[in-house]
Amino acid sequence: xxxxxxxxxxxxxGDYNPEQWPEEVWAQDMRLLKEAHxxxxxxxxFSWALLQPSEDVYDFxxxxxxxxxxxxxxxxxCLATSTAAHPAWxxxxxxxxxxxxxxxxxRKFGSRHNSCPNSESYRRFAALLVEKLAARYRDxxxxxxxxxxxxxxxxxxxxxxxxxxxxxxxxxxxxxxNVNKAWNMNFWSHTLYDFEDIVTPDLRSEEFDWDGLRTxxxxxxxxxxxxxxxxxxxxxxxxxxxxxxxxxDIPVTTNLMGLxxxxxxxxxxxxxxxxxxDNYPAYNAMPFEPALSHDLMRGxxxxxxxxxxxxxxxxxxxxxxCKQKRPGMMRLLSYQAVAHGADSVxxxxxxxxxxxxxxxxxxxxxxxxxxxxxxxxxxxxxxxxLETLRDATLGARTNAKVCIVFDWDNWWAxxxxxxxxxxxxxxxxxxxxxxxxxxxxxxxxFVGVTDDLAKYSMVIAPMIYMCKNGFDTKVRxxxxxxxxxxxxxxxxxxxxxxxxxxxxxxxxxxxILGIWVEELDALPPDEQNHFIYKDREYPAGILCDVIHTxxxxxxxxxxxxxxxxxxxxxxNTYGKGCAYYVGTLSNDDFYSDYLWNICTEHGIxxxxxxxxxxxxxxxxxxxGRYLFVLNHSNEEKQxxxxxxxxxxxxxxxxxxxDTISLxxxxxxxxxx
Ligand code: GLA
Ligand code: ZN
Numbered sequence: 001x002x003x004x005x006x007x008x009x010x011x012x013x014g015d016y017n018p019e020q021w022p023e024e025v026w027a028q029d030m031r032l033l034k035e036a037h038x039x040x041x042x043x044x045x046f047s048w049a050l051l052q053p054s055e056d057v058y059d060f061x062x063x064x065x066x067x068x069x070x071x072x073x074x075x076x077x078c079l080a081t082s083t084a085a086h087p088a089w090x091x092x093x094x095x096x097x098x099x100x101x102x103x104x105x106x107r108k109f110g111s112r113h114n115s116c117p118n119s120e121s122y123r124r125f126a127a128l129l130v131e132k133l134a135a136r137y138r139d140x141x142x143x144x145x146x147x148x149x150x151x152x153x154x155x156x157x158x159x160x161x162x163x164x165x166x167x168x169x170x171x172x173x174x175x176x177x178n179v180n181k182a183w184n185m186n187f188w189s190h191t192l193y194d195f196e197d198i199v200t201p202d203l204r205s206e207e208f209d210w211d212g213l214r215t216x217x218x219x220x221x222x223x224x225x226x227x228x229x230x231x232x233x234x235x236x237x238x239x240x241x242x243x244x245x246x247x248x249d250i251p252v253t254t255n256l257m258g259l260x261x262x263x264x265x266x267x268x269x270x271x272x273x274x275x276x277x278d279n280y281p282a283y284n285a286m287p288f289e290p291a292l293s294h295d296l297m298r299g300x301x302x303x304x305x306x307x308x309x310x311x312x313x314x315x316x317x318x319x320x321x322c323k324q325k326r327p328g329m330m331r332l333l334s335y336q337a338v339a340h341g342a343d344s345v346x347x348x349x350x351x352x353x354x355x356x357x358x359x360x361x362x363x364x365x366x367x368x369x370x371x372x373x374x375x376x377x378x379x380x381x382x383x384x385x386l387e388t389l390r391d392a393t394l395g396a397r398t399n400a401k402v403c404i405v406f407d408w409d410n411w412w413a414x415x416x417x418x419x420x421x422x423x424x425x426x427x428x429x430x431x432x433x434x435x436x437x438x439x440x441x442x443x444x445x446f447v448g449v450t451d452d453l454a455k456y457s458m459v460i461a462p463m464i465y466m467c468k469n470g471f472d473t474k475v476r477x478x479x480x481x482x483x484x485x486x487x488x489x490x491x492x493x494x495x496x497x498x499x500x501x502x503x504x505x506x507x508x509x510x511x512i513l514g515i516w517v518e519e520l521d522a523l524p525p526d527e528q529n530h531f532i533y534k535d536r537e538y539p540a541g542i543l544c545d546v547i548h549t550x551x552x553x554x555x556x557x558x559x560x561x562x563x564x565x566x567x568x569x570x571x572n573t574y575g576k577g578c579a580y581y582v583g584t585l586s587n588d589d590f591y592s593d594y595l596w597n598i599c600t601e602h603g604i605x606x607x608x609x610x611x612x613x614x615x616x617x618x619x620x621x622x623x624g625r626y627l628f629v630l631n632h633s634n635e636e637k638q639x640x641x642x643x644x645x646x647x648x649x650x651x652x653x654x655x656x657x658d659t660i661s662l663x664x665x666x667x668x669x670x671x672x
Contacts, residue, residue, distance in 0.1 A: 001274045001305045001343040002251055006076065006144050010386045010394065010542050012337065013040035014310060014347035014364075015447055019047055026066075029351060032365050036376060037383025041350065042309070045080040045150050046112065051129065058132055067533050069139060075211040076144045078309075078346075081133060081239055082127040084150035085112035094121035100158035103203045112154060117231040118160040123238055130239045134246035147309070148239045148249070148254040153262050153420075155228050157202040166195045168227045178259035182497040184647065185217035188562065190217070200224065218416045218498040223250030225412045229264045237271055256300075256307040258293035259427060261415075264408035269300035276307035278348070279337060282596060283323035285567045287615060288438040288633040290333065292431060294340030298407060299446030302395055308337040308505070310348040312374045314362030322360060327374065328665030330393075331382050334629060335667040339617040339628030343394050345386065349381075385649060390647055393626055393669070396619035400443035400502050401604050404434060405461040407449050413466045413498050420490070421522035423542050429462040429488065429585070436591035440605035442599060449474075457604050458484040459623075460595075464491045464509075466498065472508035477511055480575030484602050486595075488517040488582045489543045490520070505545075513581045515573030517545045521563070529584070530559040531568040534597065538590040540568055552581065577648070610639045614662070627670040631662040645670035 013033075018026050033041070044051075044063060050409075052058050070077060086097055091109035097119040100106045107114060115122040125553050137143065176192050185191050192198060197206050206216045215221040228261065240252045251273035256265055256279055256500075269275060277297045280325045281290045297306050313330055315322040325333070334345040352363035371380070379424050414426045445456070450472045453459050459478060464471070464487060469586050472492075479485050492506030501507030505517035521544045523529065529540040533556040540558060547554075547567045554567035570581045580598060608616045615634035619626050631637045638661050641654040648669050654660055662668060 001276075001307045002145050004144060005252070006142075007343070007394070009039075009329075009348065009390050011040045011076065011144070011307070011344035012386050013038040013381050014042055014350060015045060015352065016043060016070075016350040018069075019050055019062060020353050023065070025351075026069055029365065030069065030367070031102060033075070034073065034373055034375075036364055036370055036380045037387060038075070038345070038350070038364070040076040040078060040346065041076040041145065042080060042147055042346070043067070043070070044082050044195060045147070046082060046085050047235070048085060048129065051082060052087060052125075054089055055093065057527065058129075060136055060347065062263075066283040067137060068535035068554060071142050076142050076272075077140065077552065078147050079133070079137060079143050081126075081130050083115075083147060083148070083239065084152075086115050086122065090121070090125060094119070096120070096158075096160055098158075099154065099156040100161075102155065102157055102207065104157065104341065106158065109306070109431045113151065115159050116156045116158050117209040117228075117235050118156070118158075120160070122237065124596055126235065127238055127242060130242045131610065134243050143247075143250055145274075146243050146250055146252045147276075148236055148243075148252060150362060151255055151257055152236060153257065153260060154231050155262060156231075157200040161228075162198075162200045162230065164231060165224065165227050166198045169198055169223065170195050172223070177201060182499070183217055183223075184499060188216070213415050214418050215416050216418075218413060218418075221416050222409065222412055222498055225262070226409070229262065229267065229408075232263060233268055234270065236268070239619045242272065249559040253307065253309075255296060257484070258297060261411060265300055266406075272301075274304065274307065275300050276309040276344075278310035279308060279333070280310075280312065280632070281317060281333070282318075283321055286435075286629075287336070287613075288435045290336060290433045291340060291438055291615065294342065295312075295338055295434075295444055296446045298341040298398065299406070299448075302451065303341070305341045305343040305395060305397075307344040307346065308342040309344070311337070311346070312346050312362040313364055313379055317361040324571055325362075326611075326665070327378065330375070330378055330566070332632070332665045332667060334374050334382060335628065336615065336630055338393060339615070339619070339630060341398060341619065345382070348658060382446050387462070388649060389669070390670070392623060393619055396621035396623070398445070398617065398619055400445040401457040401461055401471070402437060402442055402599070403445040403447045403453070403456045403661070404430065405449060405459065405462070405464060405568065406430060406446045407466070407468070409468065409496070409586040410464060410466050413494065414490070416498075417440050417465075419522070420520055421542055423525055424537065426463055426465075432585075432591050433460050433462045433595070433609060434587065435588060438597045438615070439592050440596050440599070441608055441611050442604065442612065442615060443607055453478045453483065454481070456483070457602060458486065458598065460486040461491065462488050466496065467492045467501070467506075468496050472512070475509070476512055479577040481577055482576035484577055484598065485512065485579040486582070486598065487579065488658050489512075489545050489584055497593075512572070512574055513570065513579045514550050514574065515567070515570050515581055516548045516550055517583070518548060519546035520544075521546065522562075529561055531556040532559065532596065533569060533590070536593070538586045540584035540586055542585040545570070547581075547583050552579075555580075560586075584637050608639060608642055611637050614639060624671045629660070629662060629668045629670065631666050634664045636661055636663050641670075
């Protein structure tokens with residue numbers, strides 16, 4: 001993550017907002033944070049209004065005092081740029097910085113993440129502020145990274161954006177004829193005569209009359225999603241370039257949000273020095289869900305360790321129910337992040353604020369103001385433990401043999417699509433396949449469609465509806481050379497502009513999979529078909545393909561309806577490898593049994609065989625191989641030691657075959 005000699009252990013700390021407090025409190029904070037073994041603070045996330053009280057006045061006096069305070073007290077700093085919420089005077093004087101919602105409503109001053117990414121005023125003021133910050137604090141040797149803005153996101157449909165969208169489209173397509181072709185504009189008399197005819201695809205135009213997601217012209221809306229992500233990325237890069245000029249050696253990041261729809265993080269990652277992200281699983285999330293997000297975030301930089309920038313110590317105010325993390329849970333989730341590639345454990349926030357919406361958000365220092373709380377004690381214990389681990393796991397990599405293809409264009413395109421089923425969800429399909437592997441302790445990497453596949457023994461591409469230019473060629477070569485490819489229903493239908501690939505589904509994947517899908521039957525939620533796979537009956541629903549084999553062998557067939565006897569699952573031998581196809585959606589047991597069988601057939605091994613509630617991952621580097629064992633259950637669990645290993649938290653040694661016990665919610669890191 002932050003590859004710097006300043007980082008010699010897992011960073012432990014997070015968002016600290018002393019500007020919300022009278023200065024008398026700061027000294028108490030310093031004492032308490034040291035007591036909790038905190039070593040890094042994220043500063044200046046939302047201070048623009050204080051730093052620039054009016055257009056011509058900048059005032060860094062408070063930030064100077066804060067920077068000095070934390071330096072004197074030995075804390076490292078992750079320094080934010082404060083551009084995630086603009087000051088009130090700016091909104092009053094330059095209303096073009098205000099965002100416009102999808103329904104055409106221009107926002108007033110308020111909330112945060114509220115600036116139009118294409119506003120010239122916003123960009124100009126952001127750049128000026130960042131320039132001043134970088135020049136002022138460049139020599140603070142305790143800054144470990146720059147944190148640009150905060151949780152970039154959202155969309156804007158204002159006139160700035162409309163103008164910029166036209167330019168973006170022009171750059172992409174060159175001529176209006178190409179645009180008409182790419183967006184299939186002879187449909188509904190949409191022919192554009194000039195780039196000026198292009199408007200934002202919002203509720204006033206193409207998204208009228210639908211459920212807020214689906215649209216009349218997927219090609220336009222898809223390009224708008226790409227444009228919006230690019231526009232916000234330009235804001236990130238604008239700040240980054242300025243920071244680079246002043247501090248070429250300080251890495252730059254921004255905190256991402258895991259499975260976040262609006263931004264194409266794979267594209268973003270290329271411009272970020274390292275990935276950092278904020279993990280806020282719902283109170284009732286299954287343990288595999290944060291694991292998936294960590295793996296997705298790790299995959300953005302081809303497996304490089306990332307920073308866990310935020311999580312809550314106890315509750316998140318914005319969840320439906322602010323259910324406390326039970327004793328041990330905060331520690332378990334912290335190590336889960338490390339187990340999946342994090343080199344930091346950080347929190348929002350150090351001290352609980354007294355007003356506005358985050359006053360009931362968890363913090364290390366609670367409203368009582370002392371160290372005498374359960375949460376503070378748990379934090380302190382974790383802080384001590386992380387000190388004993390030193391740099392052992394820093395920089396260590398995961399060596400997964402299986403990857404899942406994830407693609408933001410596919411996420412957008414499948415959601416925008418009018419048909420085939422409202423019950424179909426790209427992310428739910430990704431989760432289903434991931435969960436199946438997680439349950440069996442098989443490590444997974446997430447890759448994008450342009451990443452290298454050659455190092456994987458198996459590539460799973462759930463619902464790769466849009467087979468983008470070059471992806472089929474890559475898969476074809478991969479399978480020919482001996483790879484194992486798994487694809488599913490609703491794959492290969494369209495090319496990059498969401499135009500259907502003619503000549504039969506699944507389009508360009510047809511020869512690789514050795515099938516032709518003649519029809520796609522979308523069953524309402526209360527209807528089901530079935531298939532028998534290896535003597536067990538499984539449900540089939542939501543989508544059922546009517547498949548003809550063209551070289552592939554059927555592995556299971558539908559039981560009911562007019563396609564009874566037609567294949568539901570197929571396997572095609574292709575070159576030295578093979579390609580599997582799942583022509584429907586089923587239940588968790590099916591995905592788990594199915595992928596386990598394929599793994600077994602192709603010699604893909606789990607990290608360890610053990611109980612399903614126990615998660616195991618491995619990270620390795622030249623310092624050693626570390627097996628992370630996490631007991632997500634509320635009971636004691638046992639695993640069998642896979643070899644001679646040492647528990648690096650307490651030095652206990654185990655020989656191969658020894659039983660290792662983990663209390664409820666406990667974690668072990670075993671070095672071999
Ligand atoms: C996000 C933000 C923080 C804070 C937390 C609360 O992650 O980055 O500023 O609002 O949520 O959960
Ligand atoms: Zn805008």
